[in-house]
Amino acid sequence: MSLEADLGIFVMSIAAGLIGSLAGVGGGILVIPVLTTFFGVDIRLAVGASIVSVIATSSGAASAYVRDRVTDMRVGMFLELATTTGAVCGALLAAVVAPAFLYLLLGAVVLLSAGMQMSRLAEEFPPQLAASRLALALKLSSSYPDRRLGLEVPYSARRIPLGFVLMWIAGAVSGLLGIGSGVLKVLAMDTAMRLPMKVSSATSNFMIGVTAAASAGIYLGRGDVDPRIAAPVALGVLLGAVIGARLLHHVSNRSVRLIFVPVLIAVGLEMIGRGLGLSI
Amino acid sequence: MNPERFRVMVSTVLLVGVSVSALLIAAGFAAAFAVGWQGSLAGAAPAVPALDATDFADLPSRLLTMEPLAISQLGLLTLLATPVLRVAASVVGFALEGDRLYTGITLLVLCVLLASIFVLR
DSSP, rough: OOOHHHHHHHHHHHHHHHHHHHHSOSSHHHHHHHHHHHHHHHHHHHHHHHHHHHHHHHHHHHHHHHHHTSSOOHHHHHHHHHHHHHHHHHHHHTTTTOOOHHHHHHHHHHHHHHHHHHHTOOOOOOOOOOOOOHHHHOOOOOEEEEEETEEEEEEOOOSSSHHHHHHHHHHHHHHHHHOOHHHHHHIIHHHHHOOOOHHHHHHHHHHHHHHHHHHHHHHHTOOOOOOOHHHHHHHHHHHHHHHHHHGGGSSSSSHEEEEEEHHHHHHHHHHHHTTOOOOO | HHHHHHHHHHHHHHHHHHHHHHHHHHHHHHHHHHHHHTOOOTTTSSTTOOTTTTTTTTHHHHHHHTHHHHHHHHHHHHHHHHHHHHHHHHHHHHHHHOOHHHHHHHHHHHHHHHHHEEEEE
16 A cells, blocks of 8 residues: 555545534445545455444544534433444354345345435424333433524434334344444434434434444454554544534534435445445 | 533543544654654664554554554554443443433443453454
8 A cells, every 4th residue: 555545545534534424324335445446455454444434433523413412322322232232143143144135135225215215305303292201211302402593402212112123233233244334323213213313313423433343353353454544544534524523513404314315325235236246 | 410511521532532543643644654654763673574564463562663553553542442431431421410220221331342342252
């Protein structure tokens, strides 16, 4: 890897961090194909760099999102219980489940949800209903300040058991396939639990770092993290994520969805491609 | 601890973790432009000449010879540790807030996380 290529990777990573921090995903979906296609990086090292990029996006943007009360820390911590145990089970299951089948299944789910997101594009806030008994017991009702509209927007988590199960699956998938699964996390919070889009993406952003940290040690030990690639990726993604965290306040929930949909389509197609044995 | 201070604490842990790791990675990256990834800022020959860049072993001794690679590796390790520190800080925060339910939930998450890093290989 030449130092000139390192500079190219750095610039590409800024874009990945920017999109990832706004959409609540790790940016691995952008980092991996660009590294392998344009920079000829070995897929193994590209995945190692992607894990680093997930943690960088998460930590870089979460600092601002937490301070500005867009991240719901209780929702995040409660659901991390599902994602971390799911990730451990997924890592243990990796030996007995055929990944090709999983990729195809997930790809189909993700593409379907892209369609659902499109139909919901016009929705700025989910309908406000009275908090359920479970939401009260788990304190999963709160509000976030929408600076663009100058409003304090109240919300309450719906269908909490379904959200928890979906999060467990998201964790298991990241343990199995070694991906951040931010896409599945946003879908669980937005579609199943009906949290506002910005809260869903900021809370997903908060959570993906922990999911990735659980598998990062394994990648590091395996020798998949090469600083010559991971260093420019980490720096670029951090910078992009910090810029993204400032931008979130000035865009609408609808715009966040508009950024999220192409990410969904790209992830869905990549998974189906992997399931069919095509290398991307 | 009121919710506002709790948020500031968690936010600060993330900010410090990210800043320290970014500074270290950037220092290593910049040094690589000067002496190459495998060089040494101390002017000495690298301890292990044909070192594999993905090997994080012997980090302390390689840091002493100021290898750009080792400085970046330390930064990457700091970055990987940041989410774990964030969860640990949340345990303290919920405990100080007197929220037993969430202290328990967060502690459980921390245990699963540490187990996945140190036990499951």
